[in-house]
Amino acid sequence: xxxxxxxxxxxxxxxxxxxxxxxxxxxxxxxxxxxxxxxxxxxxxxxxxxxxxxxxxxxxxxxxxxxxxxxxxxxxxxxxxxxxxxxxxxxxxxxxxxxxxxxxxxxxxxxxxxxxxxxxxxxxxxxxxxxxxxxxxxxxxxxxxxxxxxxxxxxxxxxxxxxxxxxxxxxxxxxxxxxxxxxxxxxxxxxxxxxxxxxxxxxxxxxxxxxxxxxxxxxxxxxxxxxxxxxxxxxxxxxxxxxxxxxxxxxxxxxxxxxxxxxxxxxxxxxxxxxxxxxxxxxxxxxxxxxxxxxxxxxxxxxxxxxxxxxxxxxxxxxxxxxxxxxxxx
Numbered sequence: 001x002x003x004x005x006x007x008x009x010x011x012x013x014x015x016x017x018x019x020x021x022x023x024x025x026x027x028x029x030x031x032x033x034x035x036x037x038x039x040x041x042x043x044x045x046x047x048x049x050x051x052x053x054x055x056x057x058x059x060x061x062x063x064x065x066x067x068x069x070x071x072x073x074x075x076x077x078x079x080x081x082x083x084x085x086x087x088x089x090x091x092x093x094x095x096x097x098x099x100x101x102x103x104x105x106x107x108x109x110x111x112x113x114x115x116x117x118x119x120x121x122x123x124x125x126x127x128x129x130x131x132x133x134x135x136x137x138x139x140x141x142x143x144x145x146x147x148x149x150x151x152x153x154x155x156x157x158x159x160x161x162x163x164x165x166x167x168x169x170x171x172x173x174x175x176x177x178x179x180x181x182x183x184x185x186x187x188x189x190x191x192x193x194x195x196x197x198x199x200x201x202x203x204x205x206x207x208x209x210x211x212x213x214x215x216x217x218x219x220x221x222x223x224x225x226x227x228x229x230x231x232x233x234x235x236x237x238x239x240x241x242x243x244x245x246x247x248x249x250x251x252x253x254x255x256x257x258x259x260x261x262x263x264x265x266x267x268x269x270x271x272x273x274x275x276x277x278x279x280x281x282x283x284x285x286x287x288x289x290x291x292x293x294x295x296x297x298x299x300x301x302x303x304x305x306x307x308x309x310x311x312x313x314x315x316x317x318x319x320x321x322x323x324x325x326x327x328x329x330x
Contacts, residue, residue, distance in 0.1 A: 004075075007043055011198040014040070018205055030209035033202055034182055037189040040199065044192075082194040090187060097143055100151075104132040109157055112164065119168045122221060123176050131168075139235050142171040145180050166223055166231050173214035182210060215257055232257060 014036035021032055107113070112131055120129065127148070135154045142150045150171045156164065174180065186203040193199040219225055 003044060007040060007193055008196065010036075010040060010043065011193070011196050011202070015198045015201060018202065022205070022209075030182065030206050030213065033206040033209060034185065037186050037199070037202055037206065040189050040193060041185070079195070083191050086191045086194050090191070100134065100136075101132075101143075101149070103136065104134040104149075104151060107131040107133050107152065107156075111161065112152075112156070112168075115161065115165050116168055119165065119172050123169075123172055123217075125172060125176055127175070129172060129175055140167045140171055142174050142180070145184065148175045148180065162223075162227065163231050163234075166218055166228055167235070169218045169221055169223070170214050173217040174210065176217075177210065177213060179210045179214075182206065211257060 014033075018033050018036065116129070116131055129142075129148050129150060131150045131152060133154055133156065134151050137151045137153045140150065140152050140156075142148055150168065152167070156167075159167070183206075186206050189199055190203055215228070218228060
């Protein structure tokens with residue numbers, strides 16, 4: 001039960017911090033959101049740390065009934081069942097991606113190969129990235145944790161060179177930023193805390209921030225913002241993507257991305273992000289280590305073996321006892 005309360009409190013603090021930090025610029029660095037999700041994943045391990053008991057002042061609180069063992073057992077069973085269900089969803093997505101990969105073929109277009117080499121050199125990538133063409137690819141996307149592959153639609157040969165460069169630069173940006181691993185971390189957090197809607201909101205926010213960051217990388221590489229916004233609109237017609245993939249025009253809100261590209265809004269101050277991340281991690285450590293021990297005074301009726309004072313003494317005796325001196329003088 002303490003883990004449930006700690007995770008709920010931490011996710012609320014993280015959600016508020018991410019929302020406040022993103023008010024100035026929705027394209028803020030995803031470091032705060034990713035750090036919050038990773039802290040939530042580490043929370044079960046943090047509960048194993050030695051506890052520091054903090055005594056609270058005595059409060060006249062009524063006795064609260066303890067949670068029975070069958071109730072705790074039911075909560076654990078439901079929690080584990082949800083985790084198994086969402087873990088199986090990741091397995092299904094992985095199997096579907098393997099079937100999708102089987103229907104693709106390596107691109108033999110010399111223009112695509114040349115543009116890919118130029119983009120890899122510009123981003124200073126040290127790992128190889130292949131480009132495959134699939135007849136049923138809805139939109140360009142990248143997948144593969146250890147061997148990333150960029151999948152392009154079959155009609156990519158009809159694209160102009162600038163459009164192809166923008167597409168490859170965006171997808172290679174996901175590889176350079178390790179966004180596929182970031183997405184996997186967010187999905188693992190949703191598996192553990194599948195019952196918490198704030199964790200799902202943080203995952204969606206993280207995916208959006210990754211897309212914003214890759215858009216900014218393409219613009220910084222010298223792409224015209226208007227042309228890039230037009231390319232986003234042209235490519236964003238389809239949406240059926242594997243959940244483990246990162247696409248140029250995927251699940252992130254397209255309207256906000258286009259507004260961000262066209263207006264070129266300034267990024268939030270990194271100091272604010274760092275402070276919010278430190279406060280979030282510190283709060284998680286506090287929730288895991290500090291144990292409150294309030295001294296309660298039960299406000300219940302006297303037990304069967306204890307009589308009320310009015311039945312033991314007369315009114316005159318009660319008055320004399322209440323008005324007697326604590327230290328009488330001879």
